[in-house]
Amino acid sequence: MNDTPERKIPPMCQHQPPCPSADSADRESARLVAHHPEQGWSLLCNGVVLFEDTGELLPDGRIIDPHRPLDPSRVMTAA
């Protein structure tokens, strides 16, 4: 056993079940807490800023490059 303390997310998320953390691969599925389509960005419950080009700004300042999800109808035929 090791007693490494778990990293806790700031008590920003009041949802049940809790939203994925900003470190999670699933971070984009956190709830929207602010949506500014006219400015092209949204703030997620876990502190991630999601841009409309699918780029992300994480709460710790990291930038995630845009990674547009493939349209499901194209995944099947993707070469």
Ligand SMILES: [Zn+2]
């Ligand atoms: Zn939440």
